[in-house]
Amino acid sequence: MIRKDAVKIVCKYLKEEIIVSANGFISRDVYSSLEKNTNFYMIGSMGLASSIGLGIALKKPNKKIFVFDGDGNILMNLGSIVTIGSLQPNNLIHIIFDNKIHESTGGQPTHSHKNNLSKIAKINNYTVFSANTKKSLENILKKIRKIKGPILIHVHIIKSEERSSRVNILPEKITTRFMKAIK
Amino acid sequence: MNEKIQRKIFQYFKKNKIENFVGVPDSTLKHFIDEGLKCKKILIANREEEAIGIGAGMILAGSPTVMFMQNAGFANSISTITSLIQLYKIPIIFLIGWRGYLKDDAPEHEKIGKIQPKLLKNLELENRIMKDNTWEKDCKWALSKIKKKIPVALVIRREFLD
Numbered sequence: 001m002i003r004k005d006a007v008k009i010v011c012k013y014l015k016e017e018i019i020v021s022a023n024g025f026i027s028r029d030v031y032s033s034l035e036k037n038t039n040f041y042m043i044g045s046m047g048l049a050s051s052i053g054l055g056i057a058l059k060k061p062n063k064k065i066f067v068f069d070g071d072g073n074i075l076m077n078l079g080s081i082v083t084i085g086s087l088q089p090n091n092l093i094h095i096i097f098d099n100k101i102h103e104s105t106g107g108q109p110t111h112s113h114k115n116n117l118s119k120i121a122k123i124n125n126y127t128v129f130s131a132n133t134k135k136s137l138e139n140i141l142k143k144i145r146k147i148k149g150p151i152l153i154h155v156h157i158i159k160s161e162e163r164s165s166r167v168n169i170l171p172e173k174i175t176t177r178f179m180k181a182i183k
Numbered sequence: 184m185n186e187k188i189q190r191k192i193f194q195y196f197k198k199n200k201i202e203n204f205v206g207v208p209d210s211t212l213k214h215f216i217d218e219g220l221k222c223k224k225i226l227i228a229n230r231e232e233e234a235i236g237i238g239a240g241m242i243l244a245g246s247p248t249v250m251f252m253q254n255a256g257f258a259n260s261i262s263t264i265t266s267l268i269q270l271y272k273i274p275i276i277f278l279i280g281w282r283g284y285l286k287d288d289a290p291e292h293e294k295i296g297k298i299q300p301k302l303l304k305n306l307e308l309e310n311r312i313m314k315d316n317t318w319e320k321d322c323k324w325a326l327s328k329i330k331k332k333i334p335v336a337l338v339i340r341r342e343f344l345d
């Protein structure tokens with residue numbers, strides 16, 4: 001399964017749920033799969049998508065927050081898993097698309113090759129699911145509807161040349177429309 | 184800045200509808216943080232950048248937030264400040280403890296303490312140094328700025344050695 005297809009599958013199961021997407025190709029894929037006002041495309045500040053998602057989740061307990069993260073991103077802010085695990089927001093679904101490389105910068109390896117991000121989330125009291133195929137990802141997305149967070153969906157993906165177009169909205173506009181939409 | 188004023192600053196923000204105080208502890212600000220802990224309003228993050236991410240999320244959810252940190256941690260976060268807070272115009276108040284303000288502070292604070300005012304200036308982050316006789320005016324100024332969607336910094340100098 002490649003990143004773009006995996007992102008598309010997750011988006012198929014979402015309607016108005018809040019999405020916070022990590023910088024790089026992940027935000028681009030979300031933008032081309034399910035563009036809506038309740039998306040926060042984080043184009044800079046690498047590593048912080050899950051922290052932004054946590055802040056929203058704590059203040060909007062009646063809304064579901066989906067964080068679209070990458071292995072390179074979360075490894076840059078690994079402490080976030082500890083904080084989320086400690087605060088236990090039950091409306092936070094943290095999805096890590098793990099290709100074991102920094103795909104957006106040319107495919108350099110990350111350390112998720114030898115370390116299992118699922119295990120790290122598990123010892124921090126996440127409910128953890130792992131998907132290797134499109135079918136298993138779909139099954140997980142159906143299953144999590146009735147499960148309390150924090151949930152990690154660890155999606156194993158392979159490298160691909162597929163690129164989505166850039167997020168073509170001014171960051172300031174992303175902020176104002178997002179705040180209005182989730183009020 | 185003495186204990187009594189630091190506690191007053193916290194209560195002033197709380198009374199003026201700041202709902203969250205997120206950051207990383209700093210000894211210069213310890214009474215401010217202690218007052219917040221007593222009120223169960225403090226969220227402590229592992230690193231300053233993480234704190235800024237969480238605080239930004241809270242503000243995006245419509246909940247006004249103050250971020251507290253030491254100037255060393257503020258310096259850690261420059262890219263986050265430019266590419267998240269300033270780029271997305273997220274109205275946040277930074278409360279920064281200024282280590283290295285005194286010339287004989289610990290050596291690790293010397294360099295960063297020396298460039299602290301220049302750092303804020305180069306970031307084009309509007310800021311004020313809070314003093315015992317100006318703090319209320321400074322806090323009021325900061326609150327008026329975030330209403331206009333402008334992120335700002337309030338600085339408290341470390342005026343003692345330990």
